[in-house]
Amino acid sequence: MELAGRKIVLGITGGIAAYKACELARRLREQGAEVQAVMTASARQFVGAASLQALTGRPVFDDLWDARVPDGMAHIALSRDADAIVVAPASANFLAKLAHGLCDDLLSTLVLARRREQCQLLVAPAMNVEMWEQAATQRNVVQLLLDGVQVLGPAQGDQACGETGAGRMLEPDEIVADLIAAFQPKILRGRRVLITAGPTFEAIDPVRGITNRSSGKMGYALARAAHEAGAVVTLVSGPTGLAAPHGVARIDVDGAAQMHEQVLAQADTADVFIAVAAVADWRAAEPSTTKIKKQPGTQPAPLPLATNPDILASVAALPAPPLCVGFAAESERLVENARAKLAAKGVTMIIANQVEAALGADAVELVLVDASTTRTLPMAPKLKQARRIVAAIAQRLDTRMESTQ
Ligand SMILES: Cc1cc2nc3c(=O)[nH]c(=O)nc-3n(C[C@H](O)[C@H](O)[C@H](O)COP(=O)(O)O)c2cc1C
Missing domain, CATH: 3.40.50.1950 (Flavin prenyltransferase-like)
Known part of the structure; x- marks a missing residue:
């Protein structure tokens, strides 16, 4: 409504x-x-x-x-x-x-x-x-x-x-x-916002892969909220069943390496980067180009894994990075883990959520953690939460501009 x-x-x-x-x-x-x-x-x-x-x-x-x-x-x-x-x-x-x-x-x-x-x-x-x-x-x-x-x-x-x-x-x-x-305030007018959303899909062979249960709803809600606030929004999305929000440019990807490449191609011109995608930590080291056949009577072959790039950390490490915001989906010790992630990745803000409750849900409680504050965003539909996050980002962008003037 x-x-x-x-x-x-x-x-x-x-x-x-x-x-x-x-x-x-x-x-x-x-x-x-x-x-x-x-x-x-x-x-x-x-x-x-x-x-x-x-x-x-x-x-x-x-x-x-x-x-x-x-x-x-x-x-x-x-x-x-x-x-x-x-x-x-x-x-x-x-x-x-x-x-x-x-x-x-x-x-x-x-x-x-x-x-x-x-x-x-x-x-x-x-x-x-x-x-x-x-x-x-x-x-x-x-x-x-x-x-x-x-x-x-x-x-x-x-x-x-x-x-x-x-x-x-x-x-x-x-x-x-x-x-x-x-009817939304144009607090990001003229800003360029880059967002990742959804799961990644790491191919094992042409039909199978490693993925996760991220629905993409939070990232898509953020893309919509940033667009409503007047930003030019690019959404780099893993496979989801969601339609791109009206007015948002979407780039479809499968694996983390592809997502990493697309994000780096856009990051230089972005004012804000929000990493919402649930990027797989690992991928198959050598995906098969043909379907792996089951061999009757034998044990499954081991599946060697390789570590995926850390997309958020690599954007934050650029010489002139955009304002970076990450998401932390945790099962326990939310704030402690979010604070550790904030420091490890060198980003401005981490939004933490309880992974079991958040995945696929339409409403969610979030905790916003930055260098000096911890703020709970009480349970609300993801679009409402996205608008709250956009307001927090706009405030920090303004502070950033004032401190560089
Ligand atoms: C079958 C038909 C279809 C029309 N379709 C359109 C249309 O899609 N867009 C348009 O600007 N004018 C269209 N017109 C012309 C307008 O109806 C016409 O310019 C009319 O004066 C518009 O009046 P209004 O602006 O007061 O509604 C169409 C006319 C006819 C006969």
Whole structure:
């Protein structure tokens, strides 16, 4: 319920993607938002008001002159207590009107009448690729960005008209993620954050390997929280079943050596490195290129192991390292082991958790340990914990900058 208590105006304009506005309304309500749908006249050609009314639980407005509003000013009444207006889909025509401050129907008038300091405006363009790439549309988008409007997407791909290219509306889940992010403080704006997540998989032969039960949930939650905070995020991920958080660049790897290589390639430009992946300590020294066959009546052959690189320690040892944060999954003596790891790896912060309770769980208790403090982050969903960790990192980055000035 990331949008509990939020009042959202969902504006729908005339494009094929209007059918996805129904799904969007539903997803917004699932997150606890109160949704007020407002349609343009063209939008009504694509989707029925009855569907949106049923999905939002409120009458739909589309008329500037609607007599249902007691003082007759729907554009003021509907915009005054809104926390955000999301226009999805936003037609080329609507973007043009917005960029020029035109207000000749209810939706465009209420957008212009919104209180800018309390009501964010997000638009999700959807149109044919030629319409999107047209100089006029691009000019309008630049103007909207300058005016502080958040332009979500559009995505590339196949279009309803049969053509291919930029102009597809983002999926409803992606728009919801962007809206949730819009309410988070931008404490990492402009920072580059590199994160590892998930288990590693060390091949023994083409079908078998050494791995562990890390789900990747904590690392993915951190990637999402850092992105929400305005950072440019790269996630180097071992094999998990999770989708990359919206807006995060993911590099997929299998073994620790591959993860190490990818991390070192990115570390020079990172401001922050967060090592969340459960990296296997050992790998098969000589993985077989063909499937190892069971020999009836014989003992299994021994499996010689080699030690994997210590990714966190090697990043911390770079000449100009990013701010480094490690995770310690421990079965016992959490703080003592975390403090030892902090010193051994030469990092800024260690986040310790009780491994048996944390692996695969959706909520977790954490202990944040740095050179001078030990702080418990009480049991909470991993995304909430990730936002707390991001806040702690942002604070240390600011202190770091002040001390170098
Ligand atoms: C079948 C059909 C599909 C359309 N699809 C889109 C579209 O996806 N994006 C867009 O910007 N305009 C599209 N248009 C054009 C708009 O509906 C038209 O520019 C209209 O004036 C937009 O009005 P509005 O911005 O007030 O909703 C489409 C028109 C038709 C007839």
